[in-house]
Amino acid sequence: MCGIIGYTGRNEAEGIMLDALEVLEYRGYDSAGIAVCGEDHQVRIRKCAGRVKDLRSLCERDGLSGVCGIGHTRWATHGGVSDANAHPHQFGGVTVIHNGIIENYKSLIAQYKLEEKLKSQTDSEVAAAVASHFYNGDPYAAIRKTVLKLKGTFALGIMFEDIPDVIFAVRNVSPIVVARTEEGSMMASDVTALGQYSKDYFVLPEFHVATLKKESVELYDMSGEPVEPQWLTVNWDVNRSSKGGYPFYMEKEIMEQPQVIRETIEPRMKEGLPDLTQDGIPDSLLTECSQICVVACGTAMHAGLVGKALMQSFVKMHMDVELASEFMYTDSLVDGKTLVIAISQSGETIDTLEALKYAKRNGAKTLAIVNVKGASIARESDYVIYTNAGPEIAVASTKAYTTQLAALYLLTGRMAYARGVFDEAATRAFMAELQRAPEAIQKVLDRREEIHYIARRILNAKDVFMIGRGMDYSILLEGSLKLKEISYIHSEAYASGELKHGTIALITQDTPVIAVITQDKVQSKEFSNVKEVQSRGAEVILFMKENYRLDEDASWDSVFKLPQMRDEFMVMPVSAALQLLAYYVSLDKGLDVDKPRNLAKVVTVE
Ligand code: F6R
Numbered sequence: 311m312c313g314i315i316g317y318t319g320r321n322e323a324e325g326i327m328l329d330a331l332e333v334l335e336y337r338g339y340d341s342a343g344i345a346v347c348g349e350d351h352q353v354r355i356r357k358c359a360g361r362v363k364d365l366r367s368l369c370e371r372d373g374l375s376g377v378c379g380i381g382h383t384r385w386a387t388h389g390g391v392s393d394a395n396a397h398p399h400q401f402g403g404v405t406v407i408h409n410g411i412i413e414n415y416k417s418l419i420a421q422y423k424l425e426e427k428l429k430s431q432t433d434s435e436v437a438a439a440v441a442s443h444f445y446n447g448d449p450y451a452a453i454r455k456t457v458l459k460l461k462g463t464f465a466l467g468i469m470f471e472d473i474p475d476v477i478f479a480v481r482n483v484s485p486i487v488v489a490r491t492e493e494g495s496m497m498a499s500d501v502t503a504l505g506q507y508s509k510d511y512f513v514l515p516e517f518h519v520a521t522l523k524k525e526s527v528e529l530y531d532m533s534g535e536p537v538e539p540q541w542l543t544v545n546w547d548v549n550r551s552s553k554g555g556y557p558f559y560m561e562k563e564i565m566e567q568p569q570v571i572r573e574t575i576e577p578r579m580k581e582g583l584p585d586l587t588q589d590g591i592p593d594s595l596l597t598e599c600s601q602i603c604v605v606a607c608g609t610a611m612h613a614g615l616v617g618k619a620l621m622q623s624f625v626k627m628h629m630d631v632e633l634a635s636e637f638m639y640t641d642s643l644v645d646g647k648t649l650v651i652a653i654s655q656s657g658e659t660i661d662t663l664e665a666l667k668y669a670k671r672n673g674a675k676t677l678a679i680v681n682v683k684g685a686s687i688a689r690e691s692d693y694v695i696y697t698n699a700g701p702e703i704a705v706a707s708t709k710a711y712t713t714q715l716a717a718l719y720l721l722t723g724r725m726a727y728a729r730g731v732f733d734e735a736a737t738r739a740f741m742a743e744l745q746r747a748p749e750a751i752q753k754v755l756d757r758r759e760e761i762h763y764i765a766r767r768i769l770n771a772k773d774v775f776m777i778g779r780g781m782d783y784s785i786l787l788e789g790s791l792k793l794k795e796i797s798y799i800h801s802e803a804y805a806s807g808e809l810k811h812g813t814i815a816l817i818t819q820d821t822p823v824i825a826v827i828t829q830d831k832v833q834s835k836e837f838s839n840v841k842e843v844q845s846r847g848a849e850v851i852l853f854m855k856e857n858y859r860l861d862e863d864a865s866w867d868s869v870f871k872l873p874q875m876r877d878e879f880m881v882m883p884v885s886a887a888l889q890l891l892a893y894y895v896s897l898d899k900g901l902d903v904d905k906p907r908n909l910a911k912v913v914t915v916e
Contacts, residue, residue, distance in 0.1 A: 311385035311910040312397075312409035313337035314486070315503055316467045316477040318522050319494015323379035324369055330496075330503040331362045331383045336559075336703050336904065336911035337409075337499060338385025341396035345381075345405045346374035351474040353405045357382075357396035377494075377524070378475040380467040382407040385910040388415065389431030399435040401427075402442035403471035404452075408434035409499060410463035410484040411915055418459060437466060449473060453480055453519055454532055463660065463914060467497060477522040479514055484914050485658050485686065486514040488527055488539070495522035499912070500656075500682065502701045505544050512539035513684045542684050558903040560704035560796070564889050565755055567709050568748035571882075573698040574716040575744060582738040584723040591693050593728040595675060596721075599649035602629040603674075605637050605665035606653040607913065609707040610714060612788035613653055613679075616881050617718035619781050623878060624740070625726045635916070637665040646673040651721075654678070655702055655710035656912045657685020664916070666690050679717045681710050695721070704904045705911050706796050708889045711788065712751070715881060719744045746875060747882040753873040754886040758894075761887060764851055764868045765894035768822045774799055775817065777806035777843070778826040779836050785881045786826055789888030796896040796906045806839035819847035824891070827854040828872060828880035837861065853887050855880065 313334025317323045327344050335342075342365040343357025354376075356368050362383060382397035388411070389395040397407045412418070415433035419425055424439050440459055445452040449470055457464075457480055465484035467477055479486050479497045488497045489504045489511040497520065498504050501511055514520050514529075518537060521528040529537045556562040578585055602621060604614030614631040621629040632642060634652075644650055650669035654662045657680035666687060670676055678691035681699050688694045697713035723740045726732035732740065754761075768774055774793065776786040783805045790803035804813055806825070817823065823843045827836040840850055841861075849867045854860075856871040872883045896903045 311338050311387070311912060311914050313383040313499045313503070314407045314409050314465060314467050314497070315381040316379070316479065316497040316522060317494060318378035318475050318477055318524050319491065320524065321377060321493060322375065323377055324374050327379050327381035328362060328366050328369065330498060331365070331381050333503045333703070334499055335362050335383050336705055338383050338910045339905050340386040340391040341384045341393070343382055343396045343398055344369070344374065344379050345398040345400070345469060346376040346379035347469060347474050348374070348376045351471060353400065353469055353471050355398055355400060355405070357398065358393050359391050359396060378469070378477065380405065380407045380469060380477060387411055387915055388433040394430045395432050397434060399430060399432065399438045401435065401438040402445070404438050404442040404445060405469040405471070406434060406438035406441065407467040408437055409465040409914065410482070412437055412460050412464060413462035414460070437464065441468060445470060447472070449478055450519060450530065450534055453478060457482065457517065465499065475524060479520040479522065480518070481514055482516050483660065483663070483686070486520070487511045488514055488520045488522065490527055494524055495527045497522055501544050502703070509544045510541050511544065512541050513689070558704065558897070560706055560708060560893055560903050563702055563704055563709045564886065564893060566700070567712050567886060568752045568755070570699045570709050570713055571716045571748045571751070574713045575720065578720050579741060582741060583727065583734070584720045584737070584741055586695070586720070586724055589693065589695050591677070591695070593724070595649065595677065595693060596725040596728045599675065600647040602627055602649045602651060603642070603644055603669070604629065604631045604651045604653060605634040605662055605669065606631075607634050607659050607661050609711045609788060609791060610653040610655060610662070612784065612791065613711055613714035613718060614651070615784040615787065616715055616781065617651070617722070619784060620718060620722040620878060621725070624722050625729060625731055627725070632665070634659065634665040635661040638668045644669050644672045644674040648674040650674040650676050652676065652678045652687050652691060653714055654685070654687050655681045655699070655707055655714075657682045657687040658912050658914055659687070660914050660916050663687050663690060679714055681713070703911070705906055705909050706792055706892070712882060712885055715885070716744070716747070743876050743879050747879060750873045750875050750883040751886045754883045754890070758890050760870060761890040762894040764870060765891050765898065767849065767851060767868060768799065769895060769898055771799055771820070771822050773816070773821050774801040774824060775821055775843070776801060776803040776824045776826070777809065777839060779806050779832040780829045781878065781881055782826040782829055782836065782884070785884045785888065788885065789824070789892070792889055792892035793895065795909060796892055796901065796903055797899060798901070798907075799895065806836055809839065810842065814842065814846065817843050817846040817848050819849070821848055822851060823848045824851045825853070826884055827852065827858060828884060829877050831877070833858060853884060
């Protein structure tokens, strides 16, 4: 969490950093700040609580001139949201931006007697103070000694006042990428902030120091030995990082789904069969395991739940789906016969990363499904399937989720084929249905105004229930999370058969119920469950497969008919419908759809 940026080059740094911070704002938006080295070699700071637009106004009134600077957009952990706690922090001649958590900051305050000297309540200022303590003209020695003292996670951008126009970067766990542009050098928390300036970047290895100069970038290990960076190329079009005419990134990203799902599936199809050779995944990985376990958080975990239903129903394989944040603390049973799949859009979620490391320590084979190229989870895994969703900027995940689903369908198809559960014809039929998913989603997107109309029915609700069975329930867990996080309406997804065991007590005429009915084998039971809540006065918004018939005796408040696919693929059109529902509620409530309160896009704290 927190976005960091650094620039040194031939152009003025302020504007470049403000633009980049706006892109990085999805990582945190409690406060923002920049530090710029002026011609007189003084490093000056502008920072404030609030958004990057507030910082921009501050800079318009009282700007900073200079060609080298570092900037930060914050998601508060240690210390409240205030101007003083905004980064950068300056101590002596050292200026620092930090993403992560310095766990031992209190003992460092005591050890270096900093209590009276600090201006903020942050752990980050302590890192600046420790670096200043060790600095005596040798930046590398100061950085080495500082990081040896720090416990926790950190991505640090550092400027020393007597080394003008040079930025130093070092990290442990929290990400930093570094790029050379046509007229300078840049670093950032992720490539989306750099894509407009350069397509070539490298991920700063942990405990290495990058030195960014106007003319070059240098990389050293902790003993001061030069290291050759491993250059990567940005794998998406920079235009995909803009809103493309939509009011919010979320709407744009919802609308992109048919295209990015195709881009995830098509390169992995050969003559109608799933083919994972481009990902370097051998069939032995899929045939030699006796159980599968997904570790993931939030939306990515919900994708895992759909994966579980697929694996169990098609491959007949046992699959667990674990909350990554709980995985290590529940004595999870994984061994050499377990395939652990880590699913993550950002590839940086620390809980998922730690769960993955735990699985490796216990001998499991690991596979990551990640969107961001070169991210930590991808690098830590034995194998990776990259989803080709492109940059996802809105905090609420949409296209990353459906491309994760696409990857799970591919994996299921390949696994069933490799294990001999599917013959060639069955595999082809499965894949042909997957290839229909973009078209089914497009049909829902084309009718988005109908969903906008339906969304008005829950605009003023305090609580909403979402009910369904089987795969309908799995997708509702995700639909409910989407509604909660961007509309602030309390919403609970419930397996509809379970309602009568207690929770139906909460259903009244004031609790709208969203029901999803798309699974033939439980269709009649799902309709009965809907009747149960209707009898308690609840207004029901129904999303159902288009070929189902409604009971003509019952009265229906709102019904949206979903394009028909095979049951196991219905999650695709349903996802799009529920994403749009949440989006329109948030939009009509006048909320900041892309940046819901208290959240950040990349969760790098445990
Ligand atoms: C919700 C959402 C989060 C993420 C979760 C994991 O819309 O985006 O629940 O899914 O924080 O993030 P990644 O996928 O980056 O590991």
